[in-house]
Amino acid sequence: MRFLSYFHDPDDLFYKILTETPIPAELKGSIVAVTPETTIKIYELVRNLGFRIVEGGPYGYGRIVSLKESIKDSNSEYFFVCDFDKMLHWLRTDPEEFKRILESKPRSDLTVISRSPKALETYPKAWTETEHIASKILEKIIGKYVDLMNGPYILNRKAAEIITANSVETGVGSCAEWCILASQARLNIGVINVDGLTWEDPDRYTSSISKYHNFEEWKDITFDSLYEWRKRVEFLHKQVEVMIRLNEEPVNPKYPDVKNKILEDV
Template sequence: MKNNDVALITIIHDIKGLIYRPLSKVINLIKAYFPQAYVAVSNQTSEEIINILKQAEFKVFIIEKKGVANARRKIAEYMKNYSHEYYHYCDLDRLVTWFSEYPNEISLVKQQIIKYDYLIIGRTLSAFNSHPVQWKDTEHITNRVFSYEFRKNVDVTAGSCGMSRKSLLEITDKSKAKMTDAEWPLIIRNSHKDNDIGYIEVNGLKYLEYNKSQSKNELDEWTSRTRLTYLICQSINELKRAHK
C-alpha cells in the first residue's frame, strides 16, 4: 500500500495562536507527507490558525470546545464520510513538534500503521524525559496501569496512534470515555484483535515549549495532570470489566 493511503487526522484548541509560528514553518512539509489531512478545530481557536490550515488545504471542521476526548471522537466520526483505508491520528501541537524535529520518522511510522488494525505510537525514553515533571510523574502511573492490563510495556499517553478504517468505525461506535488514550486501543483489544495491535516508539513526540498546557500555575498543572491520570485509569478499569 502506498504511503499516501494513510490520511492524517488531528485536532487543535489554541485561543492565543501560540502554535501559529512553528506551524507556519512546517505546514507545507506536513501536507507533502499527508496530502489528505483533516482537522477538528475548536470554535475558540485563533482565526489565524484556522486560516493557515485552510490555505494549506486541510479539510477543517469547526467544533464546540468540549475537551480533548470529544474533539478526537469528532474527527474520527467525520472520517465515516471518507474512504481512506488507514489513518494517522496526532494532536496538532505534537505533530508540529514532530515535523520540526524528526520529520524523517514519519515515513517509518506510516509503514507501520498499514501493518496493523491499531498502532500505539509512544515515545522513546529521551522523548518522554523531555516533558515537565508533572507530565512524567503522572503519565508514568497511567502507562504502568495500561501496560499491566495490556500485558506489554507501552507508552499510551503520547497523543498519537494509527488505525485501519475497520478499527476507526469500531471506535466511533463504542468510544464514550472521558479520555481516549487507553480507551481506543482497549476497544480494539476487546474485539479479540490482540495480534492486530502494534507498538512503536519515536523521538518526534518530544516536548517543546508550545506543547505546554494552558494551566495558570504549577499547582493547577499538577491538579490537571493528576485528574487526567485518574480519568484514563478509570477508562482502563471499565474496559477491563468489559473484556471477556
C-alpha cells in the first residue's frame, strides 16, 4: 500500500502537532503535495519527517498530483489517499486502526474510508447535515451510499490510473468526481467504516478553544455559525454541480493504454 497526501498550512497551525505525532516508518518516502502558500517552516518540517514533497495547489489538484506522482514512483498495487491533517489526527486517536488500513488489501477497486456513526457525532452539524445530503444525491447516481466528503480513499492501480487519466476537478468537487468516474468505468466501489476519524480541526485550535467557557461553546460559535453553514452549503453545491455535469455528460472513462501517458501533464 502506497500512502499519499496533500497539505495546506499558511499559518504554522500544525507545527506543534507535527513535532508531537510519531510518524510510522511505513510512511517514510510517501508523496505529499504541499501548497505554495504553506510556510517554509512547515515545508521543511514535513520534509525532515521523511515525506517526499511535490508542489500542490487547490484540494482536487493536490490529490491528483500526489496520486500521479505516486503511480510513477511506486510499483504498489494499492494507493491510500488521505488528507495530511486527517492522517495526523488518526495517528493520535487510533494508530492501530490506521495501521490496519495501511496494511489492508481491499477487494474493491475504489474503497471509500467512511466515518463510523460514533466518529460522525464529533463533527459540527453544519458539516454532517450538508455532507449527508451530498452522499444521498450521489447514491442516486452510483447506487451506493458512501461518506463522500470525508476524503480518504484506497484505490487499486487500475482505479488510480483511470481516475488520474480522466479527472479535471481541481477543487472540492473532486470528491464526487472520483466516485462517479469509478462508477462510469464500471469499477467496484466499497466502503470501510473507521472510528479514528473523529473531528480533526480542534487539534490545531487549542489556543482559540481556551478563550471560551467550554469546548461546546467554541464549537457552536465557530463551526455551527451562519457563516460556516453558508460555507458548507457552498461545498455541497460544488459537489452537486459535478454530479450534474458527469450525469448529463458521462466521460466514459477508459483504462489508459500507455501508463506513462497520464503523467505527461504533471
